[in-house]
Amino acid sequence: ENTLQSLLAELALNRLDIVLADGPVPPSLGIRGFNHSLGESGISFVAVPELAVTLKANFPASLDGAPLLIPSAINLLHVRLLQWFDKQNIHPLVVGEFDDSALMKTFGQAGIGVFTVPSAIADEVVSQYNVQIIGSTKAVREQFFAISAERRISNPAVVAITESAREWLK
Numbered sequence: 001e002n003t004l005q006s007l008l009a010e011l012a013l014n015r016l017d018i019v020l021a022d023g024p025v026p027p028s029l030g031i032r033g034f035n036h037s038l039g040e041s042g043i044s045f046v047a048v049p050e051l052a053v054t055l056k057a058n059f060p061a062s063l064d065g066a067p068l069l070i071p072s073a074i075n076l077l078h079v080r081l082l083q084w085f086d087k088q089n090i091h092p093l094v095v096g097e098f099d100d101s102a103l104m105k106t107f108g109q110a111g112i113g114v115f116t117v118p119s120a121i122a123d124e125v126v127s128q129y130n131v132q133i134i135g136s137t138k139a140v141r142e143q144f145f146a147i148s149a150e151r152r153i154s155n156p157a158v159v160a161i162t163e164s165a166r167e168w169l170k
Contacts, residue, residue, distance in 0.1 A: 001099060001100055001101070003074050004019070004021055004023075004025075004026070004029070004074070005029055005031070007019045007021070008025060008029060008031040008033055008147065009031065011031075011033060011147065011148070011149050012031055012032065012033075012149065014149065017148070017155050017157070017158050018146050018147065018148050018153075018155075018158045018161065018162075019033070019146070019147040019148075020038075020144065020145070020146055020147075020161075020165075021144075021145045021147055022075055022076045022077060022142060022143055022144065022145070023076045023143060023145060024145050024147070025147055032149070033147045033148065033149065034147065034148050034149070034150060034151050035145050035146075035147055036145060036146040036147070036148065036153065036162055037143075037144075037145055038144040038145060038146055038162060038165040038166050038169055039120075039143075039144055039165070039166055039168075039169025039170065040141045040142060040143045040144065040169065041118035041119050041120040041121075041141065041142050041144075041169060042118075042119045042136055042137055042138035042139075042140065042141055042142075043077070043081075043116045043117065043118060043119060043136065043137060043140050043141070043142055044116065044117055044118075044119045044122040044133050044134075044135070044136040045059070045060075045063065045114050045115070045116055045133070045134040045135055045136070046108065046114065046115060046116070046117060046122065046125060046126065046129075046131040046132060046133050046134060047108065047111075047113070047114040047115070047131055047132065047134055048108070048109065048110075048111045048130070048131055048132075049130075049131070049132050050111065051066075051067075051111060051113075051114065052131065052132035052133070052134050053132075055114065055134045055135075056132075056134050056135065059134055059135030060088055060090060060135060060137065061088075061090065062134070063085075063090050063092045063114065063134075064089075064090045064091055064092065065091065065092065065093055066092050066093065066113070066114055067092070067093050067095045067112065067113035067114065068092035068093060068094050068095065068113050068114050068115070069094075069095065069096045069097075069098065069104050069107055069108055069112060069113045069114065069115040070094055070096070070097055070098070070104075070115070070116070071097070071098060071099075071101065071104070071116075072097040072098055072099045073097070074099060075099075076143070077116070077140070077142055078097075080140045080141070080142075081116065081140060084137070084139055084140045092114070093113075095112060095113045096112065096113065105117075105125065105129055108129065108131060109129040109130065109131060114134060116140075118142045119136050119138075120168060120169055122136070144165060144169060146158070146161070146162045146165070
């Protein structure tokens with residue numbers, strides 16, 4: 001995990017075969033890369049059972065004032081979430097912003113706050129982190145792209161990754 005600009009620079013230098021990202025290569029970066037859409041998913045809000053039980057009943061309004069862990073501003077989901085909260089007139093208490101999604105899940109598992117995951121993997125996160133789903137929305141979508149230095153992906157490992165991801169995100 002790193003900024004998209006840093007990862008794309010590594011891709012351009014052939015130090016990486018592929019970059020998995022939440023958006024396509026921005027034209028403003030001036031780095032050549034080919035976008036391969038993998039799919040998209042709505043998001044689910046999850047928390048430890050003690051917190052989830054108090055927030056499930058009136059979702060999403062129950063998130064007003066609730067402690068929230070969110071991706072940092074380098075993640076496109078950051079802006080999408082804040083815009084969605086604005087439209088819903090919901091003002092959660094942001095208690096942490098994370099560049100590392102695994103670290104965010106660990107803080108969520110410790111009960112620090114509610115966090116979001118792509119709905120496509122919500123059941124796995126629930127099982128692995130002992131959390132519960134509070135609610136979900138399709139109004140905020142997380143997109144997934146494989147970015148490569150080549151127009152057509154030929155590396156067998158990268159082909160397997162992208163095909164598996166597309167199947168998983170159907």
